[in-house]
Amino acid sequence: MSVAVLGAGAFGTALAVALARDGDPVRLWARDAGQVRAMAETRENAERLPGVTLPDSVEPVSDLAHAAEADCLLLSVPMQSLSDFLKATPDLWRGKRLVACCKGVDLATGLGPSGLIAAAAPDAVPALLSGPSFAVDIANGLPTALTLASADETAARAMQERLSTAVLRLYRSTDMAGVELGGALKNVIAIACGMAIGAGLGESARAALMTRGYAEILRLAMARGAQRETLAGLSGLGDLVLTCTSEKSRNYAYGLRLGQAGKAETLATTEGIATARAVSTLAAREGLEMPITTAIAAVLDGSVTVEQAADGLLTRPLRPE
Numbered sequence: 001m002s003v004a005v006l007g008a009g010a011f012g013t014a015l016a017v018a019l020a021r022d023g024d025p026v027r028l029w030a031r032d033a034g035q036v037r038a039m040a041e042t043r044e045n046a047e048r049l050p051g052v053t054l055p056d057s058v059e060p061v062s063d064l065a066h067a068a069e070a071d072c073l074l075l076s077v078p079m080q081s082l083s084d085f086l087k088a089t090p091d092l093w094r095g096k097r098l099v100a101c102c103k104g105v106d107l108a109t110g111l112g113p114s115g116l117i118a119a120a121a122p123d124a125v126p127a128l129l130s131g132p133s134f135a136v137d138i139a140n141g142l143p144t145a146l147t148l149a150s151a152d153e154t155a156a157r158a159m160q161e162r163l164s165t166a167v168l169r170l171y172r173s174t175d176m177a178g179v180e181l182g183g184a185l186k187n188v189i190a191i192a193c194g195m196a197i198g199a200g201l202g203e204s205a206r207a208a209l210m211t212r213g214y215a216e217i218l219r220l221a222m223a224r225g226a227q228r229e230t231l232a233g234l235s236g237l238g239d240l241v242l243t244c245t246s247e248k249s250r251n252y253a254y255g256l257r258l259g260q261a262g263k264a265e266t267l268a269t270t271e272g273i274a275t276a277r278a279v280s281t282l283a284a285r286e287g288l289e290m291p292i293t294t295a296i297a298a299v300l301d302g303s304v305t306v307e308q309a310a311d312g313l314l315t316r317p318l319r320p321e
């Protein structure tokens with residue numbers, strides 16, 4: 001099964017490096033022809049993943065159709081770009097295995113990556129790759145375990161086999177809803193945890209946010225038909241733990257700055273921002289109780305301060321756990 005990575009950000013580049021390390025050819029597509037030339041010449045993605053050498057078997061390409069000749073395409077563009085990206089060239093996706101590597105909920109439609117793939121590429125096999133993994137760790141060959149999900153069990157087995165390496169260990173799942181919602185919502189909870197630490201509320205408060213955040217993720221995911229065990233796995237709890245406890249996470253680091261200063265610039269792709277908005281809207285519409293996500297969305301739109309959000313969570317009625 002031939003593989004290409006579409007999107008040469010930090011994560012796409014790291015995946016291309018990991019999958020090409022044993023000499024297997026991997027095309028790495030970027031939309032910017034200048035960036036592709038520079039990667040081909042210097043064997044580095046200096047802008048997004050500096051200091052990592054691209055193996056000879058990574059072929060940077062700017063021709064999307066050329067990259068999309070591969071059987072299995074790893075979609076590594078940010079979540080809010082995915083819909084337009086897929087819709088622009090529908091013919092390229094026919095019969096392909098499309099593995100979404102982005103984490104989030106689309107603001108315009110409320111769909112996750114698998115829903116966007118189903119809408120834009122109905123003849124493709126949708127799949128998800130998600131779990132605790134910083135791009136830089138994968139690129140440096142550090143051990144990492146992720147979940148590969150596809151509703152098609154046979155396709156999931158084949159992709160699990162092809163995309164696993166000696167240090168990149170993939171578990172498989174058919175629970176698309178569970179895998180994509182765990183990955184999407186952990187980013188919102190990571191912003192909340194960063195905010196708590198930045199505002200000086202302490203590590204006990206962070207542990208409470210992680211735990212109650214997990215309850216919130218579970219509530220939405222179960223309402224979408226996900227399995228509880230999936231949320232307890234790598235793409236749920238695993239990624240929640242990593243992202244809520246490391247300053248290497250862009251979502252956590254953004255929350256930290258917000259908690260410290262009361263406002264923050266987005267310095268990098270921070271998927272939890274749009275996802276907080278998308279999920280708080282759909283939670284309100286569907287009557288789902290998601291107080292942390294709703295509070296984060298309110299801080300982000302400027303309608304409450306970090307302190308008011310914390311007070312709001314602390315003064316909720318007492319109830320059984």
Ligand SMILES: NC(=O)C1=CN([C@@H]2O[C@H](COP(=O)(O)OP(=O)(O)OC[C@H]3O[C@@H](n4cnc5c(N)ncnc54)[C@H](OP(=O)(O)O)[C@@H]3O)[C@@H](O)[C@H]2O)C=CC1
Pocket residue numbers: 007008009010011012030031032048076077078079081084085101102103104133134135136268269271
């Ligand atoms: N970084 C990480 O550690 C991890 C990231 N992820 C997920 O991977 C996804 C991508 O993140 P990451 O690689 O870190 O992001 P980056 O910010 O590093 O890069 C984003 C990339 O997407 C490209 N891009 C943006 N919009 C479009 C578009 N419309 N069409 C084509 N390409 C586009 C950008 O190109 P350009 O430079 O031209 O703007 C850039 O190459 C996110 O959903 C993230 O949650 C998952 C696990 C780990």
Ligand SMILES: O=C(CO)COP(=O)(O)O
Pocket residue numbers: 103131132133134187190239242243248249250251252269270271
């Ligand atoms: O998804 C990630 C780790 O699994 C990366 O998190 P950030 O997008 O917050 O950096």
